[in-house]
Amino acid sequence: MNKLFSPKFFTLLKAGFTKKQIASDVMAGVVVGIVALPLAIAFAVASGVSPEKGLVTGIIAGFIIAFLGGSRVQIGGPTGAFIIIVFGIVQQYGINGLMISTIMAGVILIAFGLLKLGNLLKYIPQPLVVGFTSGIALVIFSTQIKDALGLDITAVPAGFIDKWTMFLTNLDSTNLYAVFITLGTILLVVYSRKIVSKVPGSFIAIIIMTVLVQVFEVPVSTIETFFGEIPNKISFAMPEFQLSDLSTYIMPAITIALLGSIESLLSAVVGDGMIGGKHRSNTELIAQGVANIVTPFFGGIPATGAIARTATNIKNGGRTPIAGMIHAITLLFIMLFFGQWAKMIPMSCLAGILIVVSYNMSEWRAFVSILKTSYFDIIILVVTFLLTVLVDLTVAIQVGVVLSALLFMKRMSDLAEKKINNVVDSDIIEDYSEIPDGITIYEISGPLFFGTAKTYTRVIETIGLKHKIIIIRMRHVSFVDQTAIYNFEGTVNTLTKSGVRIILSGVNADVGKSFENSGIMAKIGRENVFELFNDALNYAKDRVLS
16 A cells, blocks of 8 residues: 555655755746746636636645645646636536536545556547647637627627637627737736746736726726635535436546546656656545545636746746645645735736637647547547537547557457468468478467457368468467457368368467367367477478378
């Protein structure tokens, strides 16, 4: 259990922290806390929940993920990837449904960690990740058009096409003040780092735009317009639920857990690459699970590792979980003492920040790069992207994973068939000398499974019918599945009925057991099965010459 769940903080605590490193981590944590402030508010608002829920998530989940996590530098909190999921859940199930879904997702994440699935998640193909990440980026961008343009729309449709149709038909209600604030925010976020590198551009943009709107009484919507006062306290609340209703939230919970695990481990990997470290994936998943179980009771939303904030932490000298905990404490301090002014932030300013976030999330360079690769990867990328944008992220992940598995199996089967057909051209794999007429040798050069079974058995049958004896070498056959057994049994029946003797060599214990249980071994005859090829060849020579 110690190896399964071993938080980095406690490991480093035993080794001891230097005063210099603690000072560096504290400074990094304060900077990341300031960076996280506008993002936490923006992500919450875009998700259809009140601003303080984003702050609470950064505080509670951010502290737990740093304290219990398997990464030295991971920063946790609300992220852009969850905007679409949270918005959809809130629209369908309400805040109470979001709480239950998030708690269930936390339980699933802990189960992932306990089952040691952290290492398996790295096998999710990049085209799938880029596909749904790019799709999320486009959807986030779409959700911000109303506030970015200041459109006079009461309710925005959920569907992507319906949403854009409404935007285009309401362009005459565009608020130019909102447009200028949005453009000004984007410029400040993008270019302020060239002047002031230590202070995040989003923080600068919020300060400047909020002051301008208040001083000159600019007629634009603010957070207060939509949500009223922002509470400066954290309160505890229990969700209302019945056991019979829990099945309703299984799919939202699985979606949160899958996306959370993928994003948090990707963030941890990015952090490893920047500091030359190595995170503990299963510990990280368990910590993410605990954070998502606890946070909803205090009004938070789903949380995960945040790649951009983790990178900011590292760039500012953060090297231990202390930085992540200080980031959470910084957010708490801001919420308690400065939260009442957050209500003055213009919605168009938040829209500008999120437009930049969506651009950074889009991974358009990776998207274009994948479009130049194999059609297998292109199919996964495009299908996942379109489903994310036009249907639903849950469906996109499910279909993407299944499609990736199917296309991988198709690719492996094509490669195996190509290899098998190359063997047919030369009849045998190796140049066996001094083999009497009537004997042929064929070697199966890999696993005998549903993707290769039909081709292999067809070749064996074709070659075997031309000779009295066929020796099938199986030294490289690591396993057989039920489809392969079915096909192989049919070939054995055809050859034996035609008077062809089948001799096997190099059959491993697992394959032999499968043949034994299926009755294939009895049909071939146990006397025709050898461990060594030379023994099988000598036996065949004796049979054909006798």
